[in-house]
Amino acid sequence: MRVLLIGAPGSGKGTQGALIAERYRIPHISSGQLLRGHVERGSELGLAVEPYLIRGDLVPDDLILSMITDELAGPGAAGGYVLDGFPRNVTQAEAAEKTAELDDRLDAVLFLDLPPREVLDRLAERSRQSDRPDDRKEATVQHRLRVYEDRTRPLLDHYRRRGMLVPIDAVGSVDEVAARIAAVLDRSDR
Numbered sequence: 001m002r003v004l005l006i007g008a009p010g011s012g013k014g015t016q017g018a019l020i021a022e023r024y025r026i027p028h029i030s031s032g033q034l035l036r037g038h039v040e041r042g043s044e045l046g047l048a049v050e051p052y053l054i055r056g057d058l059v060p061d062d063l064i065l066s067m068i069t070d071e072l073a074g075p076g077a078a079g080g081y082v083l084d085g086f087p088r089n090v091t092q093a094e095a096a097e098k099t100a101e102l103d104d105r106l107d108a109v110l111f112l113d114l115p116p117r118e119v120l121d122r123l124a125e126r127s128r129q130s131d132r133p134d135d136r137k138e139a140t141v142q143h144r145l146r147v148y149e150d151r152t153r154p155l156l157d158h159y160r161r162r163g164m165l166v167p168i169d170a171v172g173s174v175d176e177v178a179a180r181i182a183a184v185l186d187r188s189d190r
Helices: 013-024 031-041 044-055 061-073 090-098 116-129 138-152 154-161 174-188
Strands: 002-007 028-030 081-084 108-113 165-169
Touching (some): 002 013, 013 028, 013 081, 013 174, 028 031, 028 061, 031 081, 044 061, 044 138, 061 090, 090 154, 108 154, 108 174, 138 154, 154 165, 165 174
Parallel strands (some): 002 081, 002 108, 028 081, 108 165
């Protein structure tokens, strides 16, 4: 099973991605976790992307595409995956589709739909509990939301036109949202 998660910051992509991975025994590939890992290790990629992460900007397409295609081409993802945080814009989606790593093999593109007020509430709570640099400052959070609206939200139309987008109501408890996702994925898995 190959699943792509799209949603605003704070919509639950990481949480739900981990639950999907566990339920269907596939790896959870989070671009954010991968990037933060590179920053923590001080790798060449980490040094290159850290300023973007601190500002809440998207990492340049070529850097993120290279990292994700390497992950998806690895043996761990051969039996499927749940991918969150990539693609972040239509250019990335189109480039990934051309490499055949994110082509028509996707089983589902799930949009975790959350009203703006709920997004802000969740991000405020996460900022109180998080050590992520992109969650610490209100200005950075607001910038990330603007970037999402301008650059990532157009992905919804991209995948809708391809008949792949499945909106998921992301309001509610973690278990409620997970049940909605499982209902969709269990149908597509048959």
